[in-house]
Amino acid sequence: MDAGSRARRQELLRALPSVDQLLKLRVSQDAVASLSRPVAVSVIRRVLDDVRTQLLRGEPQELEARGDAAREEAGNALGLDATAWEQRLEEAFLRARQNTLIPVINATGVILHTNLGRAPLSEEALEAVRRVSMGYSNLEYDLAQGRRGSRHTYGERLLVELAGAEAAMVVNNNAAAVLLVLSALAAGGEVIISRGELVEIGGAFRIPDVLAQSGCRLVEVGTTNRTRLSDYARAVGPETKALLKVHTSNFKVIGFTESVPARELASLARSHGLYLIEDLGSGVFLNTEAYGLAHEPTVQEAVAAGADIVTFSGDKLLGGPQAGIILGKRELVERCRRHPLARAVRVDKMTLAALEATLRLYARGDVDKLPIWRMMAVQPETLRRRAEAVRRMIEERWQEAGETWEPGARAFLDVVESRSAIGGGSLPGETLPTWVLRIRPERSAVELAEALRQQSPPVIARVEEDALLLDFRTVDPADDRTVAEALVRALGGRARPLA
């Protein structure tokens, strides 16, 4: 940077307005009234910091562009003219008024997207949450006896019926379920697990670490691709307390592989007086083959095969709220309930209400009311029609806008075949046929994706090979128009189709 522009930058930095000057602007006064003075001041500080950082990074174009005339006209020492500051502050105040956890539109086609909140809840689940949470509930109150009851029994009757188990309890998530089960049933002893099942589920959840955390010693047997019953049998010793089977829910080993079916492990465990604990990951009660997917082991199958305890998530293929479900032998579930960790991983009434309502839909055979199964069942032809309709909406908007378009803001739109993923540590590698709206912008697809994320509500799409792909399988049909409008804005409003 030459000396001239450095001096110019210093001058701009010095010319930045003070917090007090900005506080006098009308937007700021409104914000003081609606957000309180301290919040308004901290938002103003943040905006000032951002502008200062931009200047230091050498992005004074915007400031330069406004020119001295505009600043003088504004009659103050602002680095930008007053209107520009008002605009920046308005946006920042708007964000400060919003919650930080907000809805987004998932146009990735990944049905159980862990980063986007996994399973969307059903109307029934939401209604149950509302009824139980707006007022008081019998969360820990025994209505028959008129005294303290236990929250650890809600959902139990339905879970037990659906799974064919003796008892069940619900905790915060499946990671907590595994931790609690191992702590309650195997602490101080050895737990045998196949080397092919020492999985990492994402983030900090790694099976060996969870075992260590729960005070168990890990005994690995077999190899990455093959483990036999005899491997387990040889490893059993006086310290062994349990065999642990973990569903490899987020990857697939193909080729020369072998693992031991739960039924055989169960009989080995029984003959040595050990527990067979099975972490199913994604608990599913229905047959995934009916949706054109591979067979995902069901909860009923795991129980019938003889696992003493089965754990799984509430928000994967169950389609309910974030929760961890522990079910199996009554005496063992009781031990989990009595363990001190149970208190640390207990669930809230909202979760219990949503989970019970979700389970009831399975019990009634009303799975079409669960958004995830509805999305799985949508026919590719329907998705193709929706993608075409959105493409037409965008093109109509372009036509209305007339012939003016900004160079570099053009895009080529078409609708092509693709695959929707299941995601969320369920059915690894399994996909469903779909059609996507493909947008190949003259500018970068990555930038377009970013612009889409900045819309309100944000739209999340996939980028593949310089193209932006929108899969409507995971979009509520009521949001199709919103997506079209977000795209028009993200493309710059005046974008035109590439001929």
Ligand SMILES: *Cc1c(COP(=O)(O)O)cnc(C)c1O
């Ligand atoms: C997803 C998963 C977990 C973790 O479940 P959360 O409900 O996300 O805590 C644990 N084990 C397996 C096998 C999983 O697939």
